[in-house]
Every structure is written in structure tokens, then in C-alpha cells.
Amino acid sequence: MLFEYAIVGGVLLGIFYALLSVGLNVVFGAQKIINLAHGDIIMLGGYAAWELYQTYKISPIISTIIVVPITVVLGYILNRLIAPRLAKASDPEMLSLILFFGLSEVIEALSSLVFGNAERSLPVSSIPTAPLKLFGQAYPADWWVSALVAIPLLAIFLLFLYRSSVGLQVRAVISDSVEAAVAGINARRVSGLYFGIGFALAACAGVWGVFIFGGVSPTEGPAITVTAFAIIVFGSLGNPIGTLVAGIIFGIFYQLAQVYIPSWSNLVPYALVIATMLTRPQGLFGRRQRVA
Amino acid sequence: MPSITEIDTIQSTDSKMKKLVGPAIATLVPVIGFALAIHVYSNELLLTYMAIYVALAQGVNIMYGFTGYLPFGYFGFFGIGAYVSGLVMLDYNFPPVLAVVIGGVGGALVGAILLPLFRLRGAYFAIGTLAASEAIYTIVANPSLQSVTNGPYGLNLANYYSSGMAYGSAIALVAISIIAVSYVRGSRFGLTLKAIRDDPYSASMAGVNVPRQRFYAWLISAAIAGMAGSIFGWATSVFYPQAVFDSSLSVLAIVFALFGGVGSVWGPTIGAILLYSVYNAIGISNPQYFQLIYGAVIVLLVLFAPRGLLGFWNFIAQKLSSKRKKND
Numbered sequence: 144m145l146f147e148y149a150i151v152g153g154v155l156l157g158i159f160y161a162l163l164s165v166g167l168n169v170v171f172g173a174q175k176i177i178n179l180a181h182g183d184i185i186m187l188g189g190y191a192a193w194e195l196y197q198t199y200k201i202s203p204i205i206s207t208i209i210v211v212p213i214t215v216v217l218g219y220i221l222n223r224l225i226a227p228r229l230a231k232a233s234d235p236e237m238l239s240l241i242l243f244f245g246l247s248e249v250i251e252a253l254s255s256l257v258f259g260n261a262e263r264s265l266p267v268s269s270i271p272t273a274p275l276k277l278f279g280q281a282y283p284a285d286w287w288v289s290a291l292v293a294i295p296l297l298a299i300f301l302l303f304l305y306r307s308s309v310g311l312q313v314r315a316v317i318s319d320s321v322e323a324a325v326a327g328i329n330a331r332r333v334s335g336l337y338f339g340i341g342f343a344l345a346a347c348a349g350v351w352g353v354f355i356f357g358g359v360s361p362t363e364g365p366a367i368t369v370t371a372f373a374i375i376v377f378g379s380l381g382n383p384i385g386t387l388v389a390g391i392i393f394g395i396f397y398q399l400a401q402v403y404i405p406s407w408s409n410l411v412p413y414a415l416v417i418a419t420m421l422t423r424p425q426g427l428f429g430r431r432q433r434v435a
Numbered sequence: 436m437p438s439i440t441e442i443d444t445i446q447s448t449d450s451k452m453k454k455l456v457g458p459a460i461a462t463l464v465p466v467i468g469f470a471l472a473i474h475v476y477s478n479e480l481l482l483t484y485m486a487i488y489v490a491l492a493q494g495v496n497i498m499y500g501f502t503g504y505l506p507f508g509y510f511g512f513f514g515i516g517a518y519v520s521g522l523v524m525l526d527y528n529f530p531p532v533l534a535v536v537i538g539g540v541g542g543a544l545v546g547a548i549l550l551p552l553f554r555l556r557g558a559y560f561a562i563g564t565l566a567a568s569e570a571i572y573t574i575v576a577n578p579s580l581q582s583v584t585n586g587p588y589g590l591n592l593a594n595y596y597s598s599g600m601a602y603g604s605a606i607a608l609v610a611i612s613i614i615a616v617s618y619v620r621g622s623r624f625g626l627t628l629k630a631i632r633d634d635p636y637s638a639s640m641a642g643v644n645v646p647r648q649r650f651y652a653w654l655i656s657a658a659i660a661g662m663a664g665s666i667f668g669w670a671t672s673v674f675y676p677q678a679v680f681d682s683s684l685s686v687l688a689i690v691f692a693l694f695g696g697v698g699s700v701w702g703p704t705i706g707a708i709l710l711y712s713v714y715n716a717i718g719i720s721n722p723q724y725f726q727l728i729y730g731a732v733i734v735l736l737v738l739f740a741p742r743g744l745l746g747f748w749n750f751i752a753q754k755l756s757s758k759r760k761k762n763d
Contacts, residue, residue: 177558228738237505238737240558241693245733248686252727365682369569372562406578413570420563421551 148280149398155282157394158290159355161387162297163348164371164378168386169341170218171375172317173334174226176239180247182367184214184342186254188349189359193263203269203350207292210346218339226331247364255361264358285354296347297387300340304383313337317381373416379426389427458617461700462610465489465708469606479602483670485711486605487663491688492695492703493612494659499689500697501619502652503632504553507561509688511549511568512542512657514680516664518575521590524669531595535604535665542661543654545571553649565682572680589675592668601670608666609704612659617700619652628652687714690729693736696743706744 163185170178178184191210195201201209225242232238267284275287304310312333315323320330352367353359378389393415400408419426469486473479491509498506519541520534529537552563578586619625627648630638639645668674687710695706710732714725740747 177562225738232741234503234557237503237557237561238741240505240561242734242737244686245730245737248726248730249734250730252723252730255723256727369562369566373566376559407573410570410573413566413573416566417552417563417570420555420559424555424559 144280145402147278149402150395151277151280152282152286153395153398154391155286155290155394156355156398157391158293158297159286159348159351159390160370160374160394160397161390162289162293162344163352163367164374164390165297165300165383165386166341166344166348167368167371168375168378168380168383169344170338172341172381172383173313173320173337174222174229174239175236176229176338177236177243178341179240179243179368180250180364181345181371182364182369183247183250183254184345185349185352185367186359186361186364187250188214188346189353189363190254190258190263190349191346192350192353193265193359196265196269203265203353204288204292207296207347207350210350211343214343214346215336215339218342219335221342222335222338223331226334247368251361251364258361260361262358262360263353265353267354270354285351289351289355292351293348296344300344301383303340309333309336369416370412373412373419375426376416377419377426379428382426382428385426385428454621458614458621458700461617461704462613465613465704466606466610469609473602479598480670481715483602483605483666485708486602486609487667488687488691488711489704489707490605490608490612490659490663491684492691492707493609493616494656494663495685495688495692496616496697496699496703497619497652497659498656499692500616500699500703501625501628501632502649503557504649504653505557505561505689506564506656507685507689508564508566508568508682509656509660509685510680510682511564511571512545512660513664513667513684514568514572514575514676515545516542516661517668517674517679518584518590518664518676519661520665521592521668522584524592524595525590531597531600531669532604535662535669538665538668539658539662542664543658545661546654546657547650550650550653553646553653568680568682568685572676575680576676584676587676589673589678590668591673593672595669596672601666605666605670608659608662611662613700613704615655615659616703619655620698620700624648624651687711687729690733693743694732696745696747698742699745702743702745 166184167178167181170176170181188210192203192206195206195209196203229235229239229242270284270288272284272288275282275284302310304313312323312328313336315326315328316330316333316337320334323333324330349359352363356363374389374393375386377393378385378387393412396415397408397411400411469482472482476482491513495506495509498504498509516538520531520538523529523537524531524534549564549567552560552567555563574580575584576587580586581588619628627638627643630641630643631645631648635645664679668679671678688707691707691710692703693706694710695704696702710729713728717724717728736743742749
């Protein structure tokens with residue numbers, strides 16, 4: 144009984160965790176940028192959902208769509224500002240880590256100044272549905288609604304990446320930006336756009352994080368970043384499909400730990416990232432050779 | 436091309452004497468400064484914390500400044516130090532100063548256990564150490580281990596509190612950390628570390644045992660953090676696990692070191708003293724404003740002054756002297 148509960152709950156939450164982490168992998172994608180502010184973008188998405196619901200009574204489902212264009216534009220602008228500087232560095236990955244770490248601190252500080260330090264949460268009644276009953280167990284509404292919202296979002300993202308012409312350009316830039324530029328692709332603009340999409344996916348996850356994490360607070364960012372990092376390393380850096388599978392596996396692991404060894408469940412993401420890095424640094428679906 | 440050994444022997448004894456003067460000043464000035472400061476400014480706990488941060492910034496300096504490996508999870512050693520020393524005081528009644536040394540050994544031991552992380556490079560190492568330290572925190576603070584570590588309820592060392600001793604130990608640690616950095620910087624060991632940082636493959640071709648040299652730097656750095664944590668716990672006297680396993684400890688140490696300039700002896704000392712003073716002026720009452728400032732400082736440093744205050748200073752000095760030469 145408990146076991147089925149952990150598995151089904153794990154899959155539902157896992158789909159959410161896939162959405163939560165895929166943005167980090169997308170931002171890493173084109174320019175090898177390590178976005179330590181990922182969790183803070185998720186946090187901002189959470190505050191957007193809170194404000195939109197409390198001020199305008201907009202359902203979180205609609206908010207998920209509203210945050211997309213805003214974050215794509217913000218991400219694009221930010222990328223164009225910093226990418227030239229990072230490209231000149233001798234170790235851009237390391238420099239991006241420190242830079243986004245600074246950015247994360249700035250976002251955290253500004254959010255606690257604007258929103259205050261107290262945690263804010265949304266009532267479950269803001270999602271107009273009942274808990275899901277399956278195999279004699281009830282799963283909270285936010286678990287399965289967030290999964291139901293995440294699936295089309297992730298599907299649209301994958302269709303964009305693998306079936307659209309801009310997606311083709313993105314993949315060309317990822318595999319070799321110089322060659323792509325020779326073929327007439329505006330590599331800077333394409334990687335800027337892809338970066339923005341990474342931010343948008345994070346913000347969408349943030350809207351649902353308000354429910355799954357039981358609220359949103361300015362300091363939640365770094366812990367989320369580490370979890371997301373664990374998942375993308377597990378599923379291979381640069382491979383979005385790997386992240387989706389890894390998210391679901393992580394969800395199941397985490398739920399199993401929650402059910403059977405609750406006091407140790409927080410260890411799951413850390414154990415996962417260390418074990419992956421040490422035993423299979425290229426991740427589950429690592430096609431590209433890279434020594435992490 | 437002369438090998439590293441030859442460079443080492445080429446230096447005359449005269450220049451070796453000269454080489455001792457710089458580090459001696461870099462060690463004595465902060466030590467005497469801290470010793471005198473207590474007579475001017477009476478908040479001893481605050482000065483103790485400042486000294487601890489100088490030591491931590493220097494510990495980060497040894498690791499990041501000389502090997503290029505950023506220890507994001509540096510706080511793990513700090514917390515382990517605080518717990519190991521606290522527990523040997525409580526359980527075995529060790530004298531505090533000895534407990535501090537044992538805390539340093541504890542930090543170094545954990546450093547040795549985390550050795551496999553060196554298979555990771557650059558940013559992955561940084562995040563790997565972060566995950567490892569968070570894991571250590573989750574273990575130490577776990578309610579299931581309450582009989583050993585007192586779980587989430589922390590330690591109470593109030594019986595061992597002694598005001599002058601803790602501060603004195605903190606000053607001694609400042610001296611130890613700066614001497615360690617000066618030694619690393621001036622020695623053959625430091626030269627090999629720099630060779631590793633700049634090009635590990637060429638260094639290993641030139642006969643440098645890359646993993647072993649890195650490991651030594653890592654152990655020194657971990658021992659400093661362990662002792663810093665021990666003194667912190669001792670001086671604070673009552674602490675919860677989240678206070679000593681606090682990721683903002685490594686954050687601040689890294690920011691202080693970067694701000695002053697890593698790879699130098701003076702940089703992290705100056706960075707830690709300046710920024711920690713700012714932290715005390717505004718950070719305690721308005722932590723968000725301080726966080727905003729240091730976040731912005733990091734962003735600006737990365738974009739405009741990647742070598743810190745000292746690098747910026749050298750750059751200006753160079754400009755001025757080249758101008759003067761032109762005028763002549």
C-alpha cells in the first residue's frame with residue numbers, strides 16, 4: 144500500500160521535478176553557463192503566482208502562461224549583457240558559476256526587501272480541483288495538477304527543440320557555435336533565446352513550487368538550485384530528455400525515502416549528485432563525452 | 436628550461452632573507468592589530484568572529500588562489516570542527532585549546548574522506564563539495580543521531596567559556612593561516628600548485644605529482660576551517676547545527692577572499708577586515724542590504740576586476756608608473 148503510494152506520488156512529483164530542473168540544463172546548454180540563480184528564478188516565479196492570485200484572482204494555471212514571455216525577454220537581455228564578458232574568460236564555466244552566485248545573492252536580497260522574509264503560501268482552493276484518488280490512496284490536488292500542467296509545457300519545449308526550425312538552429316549552436324555561425328545562424332541571438340527559455344521553464348516551475356514546497360520565501364533559492372543540479376547531472380548535462388527521466392527517477396527515490404526513512408530523505412539529492420559525479424560523470428544518458 | 440628544483444636553488448640566501456620580511460610583516464601587522472583592537476573596541480565576540488573570517492578567507496585563498504578549485508562547501512569543515520571539538524570537550528573533558536587542535540584534525544580527516552571529489556573539475560568540484568557539506572550537515576543534525584551529536588538541538592559549551600583564551604586562539608589562528616599562505620606562496624610547493632592551476636597537464640609532464648600536491652593544499656585548507664569552526668563554537672558557547680553548517684559561511688569567506696584578491700598574502704586579510712566591518716555596520720540590523728552589496732560586489736568583480744582589490748591596485752600602480760616613465 145505504502146509502496147504504491149510512494150511510486151505513484153513519486154512519478155507525479157517527479158514530473159514536477161523534471162520541469163523544475165530542465166531550465167537549468169537549458170541555460171547550461173548553449174554557452175556552458177552554470178546558473179546558480181536558478182532557484183531564485185523559481186522563487187520569483189512563485190512570487191509572481193502569489194501576486195497574480197492575491198491581487199487579480201488569476202488562477203495559477205493562467206499565471207504559468209503569463210510568466211513565460213516576461214522571463215524569456217529578461218533572460219535574453221541578461222544573456223546579451225554577460226555573454227561577451229564570459230566568452231573572453233579563460234574558464235567561462237567557473238566564472239559563470241561565481242557571477243550567477245552573486246546574482247543569486249542580489250535577487251535574494253531584493254526579494255526579501257520587496258516581499259519580506261515571511262513565507263507566503265496560496266490556498267489549495269486556488270486550484271479548483273479535488274485530490275486524486277488512485278489505488279485507494281488520495282494524492283493532493285497540487286501534485287497531480289502540477290504534473291498535468293508540466294506535461295504539455297515539457298512537450299511543447301521538446302517539440303520546439305526537436306521539430307521546429309529555430310530548435311534546429313539551437314541544436315546546431317549547441318553542438319558547434321562556430322560552425323553554426325558559418326552556416327548563417329545568428330549564434331548569439333539563438334543562444335540568448337535558448338537561455339531565456341531556460342529562465343521561463345524555471346519560472347513556470349516556480350508557480351507550482353508555491354504549492355509543492357508549501358509556500359515561497361526569499362531564501363529558498365539555493366536549496367532548489369542544488370536539487371535541480373543533482374537531477375540534471377544525474378540525467379546528463381546538456382541533454383533535456385535525460386533530465387526528464389532523471390526528474391521522475393528522483394521523484395520516486397525521494398518519495399520512497401519520505402515514506403520509509405523520513406528523517407534521511409533530505410539526503411537524497413546530495414547523495415544522488417555525489418554518487419553520479421563520482422561513478423558516472425557523464426550521467427544516465429551521457430552521449431557526449433565530458434569529464435565533469 | 437630550468438626545472439622547479441633548479442629555480443628553487445638559484446635563489447641566494449640574501450633574497451631568502453628578503454623573502455622572509457614580507458610574510459613576517461603580513462603576519463605581524465594583523466596579529467598586533469587584533470591584539471591592540473581589543474583595548475580600543477570592547478566587543479570581544481565580534482573581534483573573534485572577524486579573526487575567524489580572516490582565517491577562513493585565507494583558507495579559501497590556499498585552495499582557490501593556488502589551485503583554482505573553489506571550495507563552495509567550505510562550511511562543512513567549519514561545522515565538523517565545531518562539532519568534533521565541542522564533543523571532545525563535553526564527552527572527554529578535553530581542555531579547549533587542545534580541542535581546537537583536534538577540531539582542525541577532524542576537518543582535515545573529513546577533507547581526506549572527500550578526496551574522491553578531486554576527480555571533478557572546476558565548477559563541478561565546487562558543487563560537489565557543496566553537496567558533500569550539505570550531506571554532512573543532514574547527517575550531523577539528524578534526529579536519529581541525537582545520542583551522538585544531540586541532533587538538531589546543538590551543543591552547549593557554556594561551561595568551557597573563557598573570554599581571553601578564545602580570542603587569543605583566534606589571533607593565533609590568523610597567524611597560522613597567514614603563515615601557511617606565505618609559505619605556500621613562497622615555497623616550491625606553492626610554485627607547483629600554481630603550475631597545476633595554470634596547466635595541470637604540463638605540470639604533471641614536468642614531474643609534479645599533481646594529485647598529491649593538491650591534496651596537501653586541501654588538507655591545510657580543511658584544517659584551518661576545522662580550527663576556525665572549533666574556535667567559533669567555543670566562543671559562541673551555545674550553537675545549533677545550522678549555525679555552524681551555514682552555507683553563508685563559505686559564501687562570505689569566498690567573497691572576502693575574492694574582494695581582497697586571491698593568490699596574494701594580504702588580499703584576503705584586507706578583504707575580510709574591510710567587508711566584515713561593513714557587515715557589522717549594516718549587516719546585523721539590515722542583513723538584506725548587506726547581502727545586496729556583496730552580491731553586487733561579486734557581479735562587478737567578475738565582470739570588471741577579476742583579480743580583486745589588490746589586482747585593481749596593481750593595475751593602477753602599473754598605469755601610473757608607465758605614465759611617469761613616458762614623462763621622463
